[in-house]
Amino acid sequence: MNEMVAQLMQHRSVRSFDPSPVPEADLREIVAAGQMASTSSNVQAYSVIAVTDPALKRELSVLTGNQAYVESCPVFLVWCADLNRLSGAAEAHLEPGADAYADSAESFIVATVDAALAAQNAAIAAESMGYGICYIGGIRNRIEEVSNLLGIPGLAYPVFGMCVGLPDQPSGQRPRLPVEAVLHRNRYDAEKGRGPVAEYDETMTRYLRMRTDGRKSTPWTRIMAEWLTRPNRLHMLEYLKKRGFLKR
Amino acid sequence: MNEMVAQLMQHRSVRSFDPSPVPEADLREIVAAGQMASTSSNVQAYSVIAVTDPALKRELSVLTGNQAYVESCPVFLVWCADLNRLSGAAEAHLEPGADAYADSAESFIVATVDAALAAQNAAIAAESMGYGICYIGGIRNRIEEVSNLLGIPGLAYPVFGMCVGLPDQPSGQRPRLPVEAVLHRNRYDAEKGRGPVAEYDETMTRYLRMRTDGRKSTPWTRIMAEWLTRPNRLHMLEYLKKRGFLKR
Structure with a gap:
């Protein structure tokens, strides 16, 4: 096993952070590494909001389900699927009234996958630099409020958050399926x-x-049964349609 | 820049492969590294089908839009969002007639993101081992036929394919947005x-x-205008609903 694979195999979510800030150069390197992930037809249909403002992080920690580490991590990255920038960029070349397909299920998948691939590359870059990360799906708990708070426009939505910072204590590694x-x-x-x-x-x-x-x-299969029967974030479909996604 | 970040920054899609097979141990190491990516609530809602059968690869190369490298790569990975295994695993713990939310937009996002994070980890592992990779969104061109061909069940869908193999010629690196x-x-x-x-x-x-x-x-913004106005894979929404996704 080479060093890169060894690092990937060492991954664990970090939820307890040293308060020291992530230097600007490191943040840019992390995001630039994210950008080098593959992207469908080079659309690069994602954005990332680096939240460092303490008041915003505090609000986000409440909106994501009172997760203290969203506030205590030095930088909280909000990874967005983003067809808004793309639509704006294309505008000058579009006939007035031209039908655009940003609202299709296909475009939704493209943007969501683009955001995820970039985020995972960024996560690996951050970990290689000594940072710890934790994905925060709770960003979708109160997604409309999060979108308003961060000024996220239509045709964009926050897919997940990501805490980034120096770990301040060791964390355990959860085994995976065979x-x-x-x-x-x-x-x-x-x-x-x-x-x-x-x-x-x-x-x-x-x-x-x-x-x-x-x-x-509790066995994993029972935890999964609980997960499946929990009416989790059932607002998502309506929210996404309001944002201009999944119309056809 | 450390060596891992340097590798991420070196990524390029590879579309021309040496025919030598990927050894079983390498394939397992690549998939195991994929599994170490983060997963929402530990649901691990993805599967990967390693296609090495020449006849199947030939059919897939046609179904993905006559992409020759889908046939010529030694292993073609089909990454699936998969809530089917999860539902099966949970079944023994569910009351008869219990409402399960695998059909929600939220669950669809969870499974799609899980598949993408695992695939990107696997891509990085493969590249660190000297392999080249190329994501194949064309797997969604004729997704119903692909699903039938590979026996992909309901509550699962192929998100993208991925060619893996030793590169047989250098490929260029496309610049990214600033x-x-x-x-x-x-x-x-x-x-x-x-x-x-x-x-x-x-x-x-x-x-x-x-x-x-x-x-x-052609400027990127014009290419994006063409992308947006192309009625691309408009069958996806109906296909996904038929598969049991995005019902609410």
């Missing part, structure tokens, strides 16, 4: 996940017991 | 992109001229 549960050969095999998933239930049960001094031991 | 076009400070600033975008039009015009011996020089 490779065989996610890797199929030539064709999708719906049966093949079963054995590895059962094995993973045992792995996660052991891990949870160890991390909680025996207090928790 | 950092300032994508990086906002504390709040989204719709105006700030304009200067950097105009600068990028010049950069890309120069780059295109250089790559095509002066034959092409």
Whole structure:
């Protein structure tokens, strides 16, 4: 295993940060590395808002579900799928009244994937520089308020946040499903996940017991059943349509 | 700039491959590195199908828009957003008739982002091992046929493909938007992109001229206008709903 792969295998989410700021040069290097990820047809349909203002971070920590580390991390990156900049850039070349397809499900996928690929590259760059990161899906909890607070325009939406900063304590690494549960050969095999998933239930049960001094031991499959039946962020479809996405 | 960031900055898409196979151990290492990417609530809602069968690769190269490198790469990875495995795993813990939210826009985003983060980690691992990669959005051109061909079940869909193999010739690196076009400070600033975008039009015009011996020089903003007004993959919304996604 080379050093790069070793670093990827070392990833863990960091939720406790040293307050020292991320220098401007590091931030730019992290974002520039993000930009080098692949992008569909070179549309580069994402933006990132670097939030360092303490009052804004405080508000965001409330809006994301009272996650203290959103406030305590020195920089909170809000990764947006963004077809707004693209539409503005293209405007001068469009016939008046021309139909544009930024509102299609396809364009939504393109922008969302572009944002995710860039963010993951940025995460790896940050980790290689000694920073810790944590993705914050809670940015979608009260997404309309977040969008207003940060002035995010139509045809753009915050996909997730990301805390970045120097870790101030070691954090644990959660085991993943066995490779065989996610890797199929030539064709999708719906049966093949079963054995590895059962094995993973045992792995996660052991891990949870160890991390909680025996207090928790819920199998992964039960946690997933709880996740699936929780009416989580059901406002998203309406919000996205209001933003101009997913119309056709 | 450390070595990892330097590697990220060196990324370029590879479309011409040496036919030698990717050894099984390397494939597993690439996928395992993918699995270490962050995942929302540990749902790990993605799968990857490693296509090495020559006949299947040939069919896929046609279905993705006659892209020869889909056939000529030694392994073609089909990255799927996958809430099917999760639903199956959870089943034993669900009350009969329990409402599950795999069909929400929120769950669709979770699965799509999970797939993208894992794929980007895998791409970086592959590149660090000397392989070249190329994302293939064309997997969505005839997505229903691709899904049938690969036996992809409901509540799963192929987000993109990825050619992997040893590069057999050097490829060029497309410049990206200036950092300032994508990086906002504390709040989204719709105006700030304009200067950097105009600068990028010049950069890309120069780059295109250089790559095509002066034959092409279309500014990026015009290419984006063409992209926006092309009715691209408008079947996606209906396809996704048929697959059980985006119902609410």
